Amino acid sequence: MNISAHLLLIYILIYTFIIPINADASVIRFSDQTRAANINFRHNSGISNHKYLPETMGAGCLFFDYDKDGNLDIYLVNSGNTCTNPSKPRTQTDEMNALYRNNGDGTFTDVTEQSGFVRNHGYGMGCISADYDNDGDADLYLTNYGKNQLYRNNGDGTFSDVTTHAGVGDSRWSVSASFGDYDLDGFLDLYVVNYLDYQIETAHPCILEGVHIYCGPHEYPGAQDTLYRNNGDGTFTDVTVKSGVSNAGKGLGVLWTDYNNDGQPDIFVANDAVEDFLYHNNGDGTWTDVAVSAGVAYNSEGRATASMGVANGDYDNDGLLDLFITNFSLEVNSLFHNDGDGFYTMTTFETGLAEPSFSQLGFGTQFLDADNNGTLDLFVANGHVWDNVAKITPSLSYKQTCQFFANTGEGTFSDISEKVGAFFTHPVVARGTAIGDYDNDGDVDILVSCSNDMPVLLRNDTQIRNNWLKIKLVGTKSNRDGIGSKVMVRTDGFTQIKEVTCGGSYASGSDISLLFGLDTYSEVETIEVKWQSGHIQRLSNISVNQTIRIEENR
Numbered sequence: 001m002n003i004s005a006h007l008l009l010i011y012i013l014i015y016t017f018i019i020p021i022n023a024d025a026s027v028i029r030f031s032d033q034t035r036a037a038n039i040n041f042r043h044n045s046g047i048s049n050h051k052y053l054p055e056t057m058g059a060g061c062l063f064f065d066y067d068k069d070g071n072l073d074i075y076l077v078n079s080g081n082t083c084t085n086p087s088k089p090r091t092q093t094d095e096m097n098a099l100y101r102n103n104g105d106g107t108f109t110d111v112t113e114q115s116g117f118v119r120n121h122g123y124g125m126g127c128i129s130a131d132y133d134n135d136g137d138a139d140l141y142l143t144n145y146g147k148n149q150l151y152r153n154n155g156d157g158t159f160s161d162v163t164t165h166a167g168v169g170d171s172r173w174s175v176s177a178s179f180g181d182y183d184l185d186g187f188l189d190l191y192v193v194n195y196l197d198y199q200i201e202t203a204h205p206c207i208l209e210g211v212h213i214y215c216g217p218h219e220y221p222g223a224q225d226t227l228y229r230n231n232g233d234g235t236f237t238d239v240t241v242k243s244g245v246s247n248a249g250k251g252l253g254v255l256w257t258d259y260n261n262d263g264q265p266d267i268f269v270a271n272d273a274v275e276d277f278l279y280h281n282n283g284d285g286t287w288t289d290v291a292v293s294a295g296v297a298y299n300s301e302g303r304a305t306a307s308m309g310v311a312n313g314d315y316d317n318d319g320l321l322d323l324f325i326t327n328f329s330l331e332v333n334s335l336f337h338n339d340g341d342g343f344y345t346m347t348t349f350e351t352g353l354a355e356p357s358f359s360q361l362g363f364g365t366q367f368l369d370a371d372n373n374g375t376l377d378l379f380v381a382n383g384h385v386w387d388n389v390a391k392i393t394p395s396l397s398y399k400q401t402c403q404f405f406a407n408t409g410e411g412t413f414s415d416i417s418e419k420v421g422a423f424f425t426h427p428v429v430a431r432g433t434a435i436g437d438y439d440n441d442g443d444v445d446i447l448v449s450c451s452n453d454m455p456v457l458l459r460n461d462t463q464i465r466n467n468w469l470k471i472k473l474v475g476t477k478s479n480r481d482g483i484g485s486k487v488m489v490r491t492d493g494f495t496q497i498k499e500v501t502c503g504g505s506y507a508s509g510s511d512i513s514l515l516f517g518l519d520t521y522s523e524v525e526t527i528e529v530k531w532q533s534g535h536i537q538r539l540s541n542i543s544v545n546q547t548i549r550i551e552e553n554r
Contacts, residue, residue: 028370028377028406030421030446030458037457038107039074041098045452046082046123047387051205053198054083054123054145056214056385057175058363058431058451060507063438064129064138066115067157071102072438072511074447075127075140076455083123084200086146087171090120097124097142106439106459116158122146126432126507130179132188133234134480143174143192143507152234167236170226173198178503180256180265181479182281184532187230188479188502191267193251194223213386217272217306222250225269244287250274253310255504256484257321259294260342263534265484268296270307270325293343296323296336300346305331309433309506313367313376314497315351316411319488321499326362326380326506329389329396333357333380353378353405356415360400361385364433364506368444370420372466372517374496375407381448381506383429399427402448423456430456436511442468442545444515449508467518467544473500476552477533481512488528491521518544 045055059077066073076098080090090096099115100108122144129138137153147169151159163169172194179188198220206215227245228236240246245267253270260266264281271277275298278291291297299305306328312321320338327333332354336344348354357380364381371377382400389396404420405413417424432449439445439459446458469489473482481500488497498514518524524542527550531537535554542548 027463029461033459060126060432061449062127062509063434063436074100077124128509147171190228192226193254196220222248295344329361369517378405381430432508434510470547474551478531484532486530
């Protein structure tokens with residue numbers, strides 16, 4: 001246990017009484033539309049009596065527009081009926097990953113086979129999407145326990161497996177990945193997070209208090225991550241060692257983000273039970289891990305946490321992007337406030353996020369403005385990794401409820417999970433999380449993957465109709481997706497900032513369009529885009545409640 005029960009009780013008493021409740025929180029609503037949307041996918045982990053560690057990790061999910069029709073499609077990762085032979089292709093229908101095309105009417109159609117996804121290799125973990133070749137189509141990268149895969153979008157509704165040609169088939173246990181342009185050449189590079197050096201042949205059982213459980217990360221050495229440089233010709237080069245990111249962590253989450261606003265994208269890695277990494281981009285092709293000095297390697301007690309997922313967002317609207325990390329049960333999640341000087345302060349207790357997370361085990365997570373009032377709320381997907389955890393700690397459970405925290409507008413959060421929809425009262429084993437406006441009604445929806453269960457598509461049915469603006473960037477000198485760009489939206493005396501990112505959460509990817517909630521403001525005074533090329537582009541007097549496409553004008 002990372003904090004004492006006495007200290008926790010003090011914080012609970014203090015913040016229960018001083019944190020105000022958001023007046024708009026009661027109107028935030030989400031409804032489960034999975035079956036109504038014709039999504040019939042079911043994740044299979046191949047759970048066995050051997051309790052092989054990959055079986056309990058679960059898989060990710062993705063919102064992306066693969067066919068460029070303006071509607072967000074869904075990709076879902078399956079793991080497989082066994083993890084004992086990760087090099088063997090998966091061919092059975094119930095083991096396959098799935099691509100669902102958005103019909104534009106609230107429903108989806110399974111187009112997996114006709115899209116070219118006839119064979120998945122490895123035991124599935126995660127998925128992300130980005131236009132790595134700058135041809136205008138959303139490509140797909142899959143992480144596996146076994147060889148990873150890169151699918152190139154052919155632009156005609158089909159994909160081709162180009163893994164071998166591209167040179168990105170990492171065969172270690174990869175969980176999450178993220179695209180970002182670290183050398184600012186206009187082509188997206190790729191960072192792949194690897195978890196443990198775990199081999200089925202040498203796996204051993206773990207017993208705790210006489211109970212056979214899934215082993216934890218302490219039982220096995222960590223695996224080195226991989227950084228691939230995009231060569232600009234459809235291929236990548238492994239630059240892990242020479243660039244200085246060859247530390248062997250136990251990575252589960254990763255996100256490129258320019259944390260210090262120097263124009264160079266940095267990398268945050270969430271590691272399980274060892275210190276997290278924050279790689280500062282030196283601007284010369286090398287990196288320096290500054291996590292300890294920046295204050296994000298450990299929690300506020302100086303202890304490494306079992307970090308799972310990561311999200312970034314400016315929760316207090318001070319113009320700086322903060323970090324949120326999900327952790328193990330009997331730890332609290334970590335909210336790191338960006339102090340603007342290259343340092344962070346852990347503010348989990350001060351913001352009211354400590355007590356609600358203590359008994360939960362968090363995986364996927366995202367900041368989102370559910371009611372479009374201009375402040376970022378927070379979603380956390382929960383579910384334990386031990387299916388028999390209650391035999392060891394009766395107060396804990398394998399299936400857990402997911403959580404929704406409303407931003408009070410005062411730099412704090414209120415747990416309104418029980419008020420926002422029936423799904424949040426139904427325990428699940430949740431893992432990946434993605435966000436995006438799949439029904440194009442101007443508010444953010446949520447997609448959640450669940451282990452050995454169906455995913456959950458949560459439609460945002462919030463009643464308050466605040467104004468909004470959705471921004472889609474198209475780079476010309478910068479990478480085409482505009483990943484790494486920062487966008488500032490100003491209304492009358494009110495400024496918000498968001499960064500275009502790829503990946504994050506846990507093994508998942510969200511829509512790369514940026515949706516800004518504008519409260520009751522009827523016009524956006526200015527939009528400022530800071531492209532990775534260094535170019536700053538401004539637009540003025542923009543009408544609200546629309547989607548706009550901003551193309552880099554140089």
